[in-house]
Amino acid sequence: MRVPSRSPGHQPGSAVASAAPARRLPPADGRRPGPEQPDLAAYRTAVAELLVEVGALADAPSTTARQVLLDQRLREPAIAAVLDATPQGFVGARETLLLEMARYQPNTRSSAQDLTALVRIYLLSRIDVMWWRDSPTFLTDGQVDTSTDLVDLEWLRRRGLLAFRYQEQPATVVGRGLRAVRRRLRPDATPRTAGLRFRRARREMIALLNDMGREFAAAARPGTPPLWVTSLARSAEHQYRLRRLGYAAMVPSGHCLGWAADVELAWYRRFGARDLLADLLLARQEVGEINVVDEGQAWHLCLAPTAQRRFRRAYEAEMGV
Template identity: 75%
Template sequence: MRVPSRSPGQRPGPSIPTSAPTRRAPAGPSRRLASVEPDLDAYRAAVADLLVEVGALASAASAAARQVLVDQRLREPAIAAVLDATPQGLVGARETLLLEMARYQPDERRPVSDLTALVRIYLLSRIDVMWWRDAPAYRTDEQVGGSADLVDLEWLRRRDLLRFRYQEQPTTLLGRGARALRRRVRPSVAPHTSGLLFRRARREMVALLNDVGREFTAHAPPGAPPLWVTSLVRSAEHQHRLRQLGYAAWLPSGHCLGWAADVEMAWFDRFGARDTLAELLLARQRAGEVNVVDEGQAWHLCLAPESRGRLRRVYEAEMAV
């Protein structure tokens, strides 16, 4: 069974070639040597094992045993090495997760479908935070709108320079009503997603998503729509709003640093293309280009720092900058 970060709940997919680069050691004196970097394969395997144990203790009566289990497992070397390299450190990350688990209330309407999903998303997203621990976050919506490091996706789309699709969040009640009607009448036109609040992205992320989009189009079954992006850069204040709505939106986050994106997965089931997309994303994770987290309807991608320079050059070449 092929799963992002070896977590349970995913489906096997066909083996397809990938254009992702092979893993390279990060360059520069400010980066830690590859020999002392945490072992991400071991981390993902340890998280996968923990998820199985958490699932076996999912009942409310097992809450105390579940807390003890997680507290013990997070101290194991394979997991502790990654958590200790995040800004919160091992203690802060462990306390955050235990508190989130204690507060969790099952609700099928919530984006985080169950407790196992909460643990999976939190722990695997810590890889993003470890990678970009020294990067500044976009704190406000205004900072996102005014950043020179971000480009306007609509400007690129109108010039046919994007190989993926997205939609913006409607800003009026009429707009939200029209979108809801379209979902009911024509469900194959677009996935059930609220859309982007900010139609902006880092140049490197545009290059990554364009590359994934081209590869997906080349391997997807006939009639499948292009890659669909459901989330990109966010501000910390928007992250707080999402958290209030029940989303797995923690701080720090790769989205608030501009280095993460979410891509639709569940919608591609109707076109027989979900497994194809899953396999090519996992191939890029194996190559060390991205971190992949199964969030259910969408999968989360975070760019690895060592891929930043290459993708910036790709963007500049594609856009003739």
Template identity: 85%
Template sequence: MRVPSRSPGRQPGPAVTSTAPARRVPAAGPRAGAEPDLSAYRAAVAELLVEVGALADAPSVTARQVLLDQRLREPAIAAVLDVTPQGLIGARETLLLEMARYQPNARSSAQDLTALVRIYLLSRVDVLWWRDSPTFLTDDQVRASTELVDLEWLRRRGLIEFRYQEQPATVVGRGLRAVRRRLRPAATPRTAGLLFRRARREMIAFLNDLAREFTAVAPDGTPPLWVTSLARSAEHQYRLRRLGYAAMVPSGHCLGWAADVELEWYDRFGARPVLAGLLLARQDAGEVNVVDEGQAWHVCLAPAARRRYRRAYETEMGV
């Protein structure tokens, strides 16, 4: 069993509205060809979030822009953003635009500006890792891709260790879902469900492994791991954005390498800290990137773990 680390590079928590910490002395940039230091990046983002939280009021727009101009150019952050597809300047402009357009709403995982900045910056690790992976541009590409496997086919054969639910496809289905929620409001996580019940083989093996570990260490009576989102298309990502969700572009979901795992629902079973600890321990081990999105946590598999989980999938499925 993995033991959660207490490293300072861990995912930051909710917005903090205290005085910003003393500024760090910028470290030397990475050597040419070296991978960016992700622990340093996450620590620098955590410090930046404290300062953003202190400038979260409406009159602080200019001060926030100046802050971001300065902090995004610091070596620990710039080293990551500079090697994403957008580059440092593109990432900066996108983040400022996201902040200018931000409107809090019940659907969005970004409950405030600090959460928006956290989700955007930490999700850039996904696109750094998988910058050469092709994007699923349309819904039809997700449905037809041979890189993705149908979860339902596996579930019926007892080969899926985690739970999920699909989005109802009809008005009648949505009505029945609403009735079940009224009758048993806490029986399942409150989620729209999967539009596409398809995932990469490596992601299935990873989620099965996480689900087994969670079952082994969670308090008695805790339900199995719930997955609320897997692969989706850029077309659907923009659809979510129009509905008010904090769906970042580009996204690890649209590359097939990310999933969202329910966290909030497990509070009622006393299991949320356990699951959070497992995810963060795997991040500390370099296996995944984790982004705290409130109700669910976004998890992206690292390229270094791809081969191991592909072998695990083939062993589990007997292929």
């Protein structure tokens, strides 16, 4: 069975990468950085230690102390190596984090329930943009809708080719009303999520999510619902829209590169499968297949470049293309 590269009626388009230069932290000894990749295990450990200190300074009067702490800790080699390898460079990443913290206002929509969560989400998601720094950004909604690098999920779902579930955002007032009625009648039937704004994804991401979905289904108890995906590719335009609504939508983002997804976690507690799914995700991170960010209700994941070819081949083999 051959799978179309885009939805019927769409015209191909291309994403455009930002041409803004990155400011980088110069090496202390004046030498150019070597070709080796940053140590991600050391980075995650250093971030975890930093989060403990940020949590201890969470009260409002500690703003200056937090800034001093971050200025010192972000320069530690394990953290600086990753930030310096992002498109923004060390200086840009540091300034963005400080600005995010200064603007932070807790709200029910945001996955960052406190400042510690905000710092965790921002720093761990920098691995995504470091990995895919040369990948073009989907700047507009139109680019996501028409890119030939993305595949329409609905076409695959109708043919039983997906091992995970999702729901789309209602496009009309009537649709939103019907969704609200269903939630009142059956509040726990589905995760409490807005749904996908774009039902399109890279082929490699589909193969990854299918593989994860099959693994989860095999390990979970009978009656556990399939893996539920809450977000996939997004445009930078939509990312800023989410920010205006109060969501912790980081910029730049792996979602806007097409290499990230969010999967529901909290909903699976009622099926006794939340910790199982978390362990499966962390095991894949441990072997270097994905990056994982705990965002509370949903967890964010990003495919590693080293796994791209394997999952592209898996997609082609599974779909017969």
